[in-house]
Amino acid sequence: MASNVDSAFTGRGLAYPLGVNSQGGIRLVNGIENVERAMRLILGTAYGERPMRPEFGCSIHDMLFEPGTMDLLTRVQIEVHDSLLRWEPRIDILEVKAVFDGDPTRVIITITYRLKGTYDPRNLLVPFYVIPTEEAP
DSSP: OOOOSOHHHHOEEEOSSOOBOTTSSBOEEEHHHHHHHHHHHHHHOOTTSSTTOTTOSOGGGGGTTSOOOHHHHHHHHHHHHHHHHHHOTTEEEEEEEEEESSSTTEEEEEEEEEETTOOOOEEEEEEEEOOOOOOOO
16 A cells, blocks of 8 residues: 555554565555554454553443443444544544444444644544343343
């Protein structure tokens, strides 16, 4: 993915899943791809999942068994915003929106952001699945 974003600012990181580049080395990502990979990593990591950094991640995983309500959507938006604000200093968060995708078990999180110092707004879509609790008959 070609990008005109300064990689000195956005950095470089390992591609996931791990792969090999055309020269036979480990495939790396940079620019926007590296930033979005980091954002997905933050949102995909539950608090306490990393033993050496237990405060890293996002608490949306604590909401996995919550009922699909508007309250859940609001809490997801707040937690995603707060986690990205804390852990991803390379972006300005313009908006976080969470909506149900047809049923209350799938939440689509849309993050509108831009790299700091740019005027190029971007969107990142992240699905989040809720496991409904079974009601007693």
